[in-house]
Structure formats: structure tokens, C-alpha cells
Amino acid sequence: MNFNTAEFLTSYGLLEQIPPSEQVEIAFSGRSNVGKSSLINKLLNRKSLARVSAMPGKTITINFYKVDESRFVDLPGYGYAKVAKTEKQRWSELIEGYFNDDRNLGLVVQLVDIRHAPTKLDIDMINYLITIEMPFIVVLTKSDKLTKNQQAKRVEELKKEIPYGEEVTMLAVSSEKGDGIQELKNIITEVCED
Numbered sequence: 001m002n003f004n005t006a007e008f009l010t011s012y013g014l015l016e017q018i019p020p021s022e023q024v025e026i027a028f029s030g031r032s033n034v035g036k037s038s039l040i041n042k043l044l045n046r047k048s049l050a051r052v053s054a055m056p057g058k059t060i061t062i063n064f065y066k067v068d069e070s071r072f073v074d075l076p077g078y079g080y081a082k083v084a085k086t087e088k089q090r091w092s093e094l095i096e097g098y099f100n101d102d103r104n105l106g107l108v109v110q111l112v113d114i115r116h117a118p119t120k121l122d123i124d125m126i127n128y129l130i131t132i133e134m135p136f137i138v139v140l141t142k143s144d145k146l147t148k149n150q151q152a153k154r155v156e157e158l159k160k161e162i163p164y165g166e167e168v169t170m171l172a173v174s175s176e177k178g179d180g181i182q183e184l185k186n187i188i189t190e191v192c193e194d
Helices: 036-043 085-100 120-131 148-161 181-193
Strands: 007-012 025-030 062-067 070-074 105-113 136-141 170-172
Touching: 025 036, 025 085, 025 181, 036 070, 036 105, 036 136, 036 181, 062 085, 105 120, 105 181, 120 136, 136 148, 148 170, 170 181
Parallel strands: 025 070, 025 105, 105 136, 136 170
Antiparallel strands: 007 062, 062 070
16 A cells, blocks of 8 residues: 555535545544644655644544545544534534444544543543444554653553453554554555455
8 A cells, every 4th residue: 555645635524525435444533632633644654634733623524535545534533622512513423424324444543642541532432433343443642752661551551441452452653753653554554455
């Protein structure tokens, strides 16, 4: 799979706008400001294909990227407190609608900040993915902020903090330094080429 051929396709703010899925989709999910756009840029060897913002809640649409014959799907971040309830409701309906739609979803990359315990919304999302039997991995972002010993300690703690943590594939990554990126590319390639 050639990650360097990636291009932005389009954004959708309403579920009914999204066309049926014909290619394998890799969806990126996580709370606001967890690093979804940064991770996508790192995977695709681009600086700003996915828009990165220091302000949480910036991705308010579902953004699609073409990568070879597959699609990367950047979902809106959840859990940002400083938006109107109507906007939170729209995001919730958009994300839930996306998962409940008949998509060709190969994998959900669920992002969690390695430095902190997962939020209630992170746990809810992971439980939801387990309930609907959606294949997913947990990618632990911002690993460069911790030493290797701190990372190992946090991974052990997260195995207890995340539902079925001992059975879930967890991968510590750094969009800054590139740690874990090749391993994630290998997992995605395997899913897309099956």
C-alpha cells in the first residue's frame, strides 16, 4: 500500500450526504484534540493534508482521504465541552450514523492519549465497537511526551482501564517522532489488502 499517494477527497457534515462505501475504509476515532489529524498526516507523509488545530473541536465534519484503493475517514472528535448542545447532538448523530450505515469498514483506529486514563466517552466508544463487533485497535497517542519506562507503565495501566484491555491490540505512537507509525502502517496495509 502506497501511503504517499494520498489525497483529500471530500467532507460531509450530514449523514445523508455520505455516498455508499465501495472501498475499504479505515476510520479514525477519538476525543477532541487527541491527535487524529496529526496521526493521519504522519501516516500519509504530509504536513497539512488533514487540518490540525490547537483548538479542540475543529473537525466538525467526516473527512475522507483516498489512499490507494482504500479510504481513510477522519471522524469528528467527541467530548469537547465548549460547543452548543445542538452541535454535540449533530456530531453524535453523524458518528453513530456512520458506524450504523452499511459501510465497508475494515478497521477503526481508536485514539487515546497515553498520558491519561481514558475518558468515559472513550470507554463508551470502545464498548460500542465491541458491541457491534467492529474490528478496532487502540492507538496511544503522544507517546513522545513520556519516557520509555513511563510508556510501558501506562500501557500496563491502560490494559486495566480499557474494557478487555488485555485482549485489545494497543500501539503507542508519536506523530512528532514517528514512533509506532510503521507498525500502524503494517496493520492498516494488512487490513486493506485482505
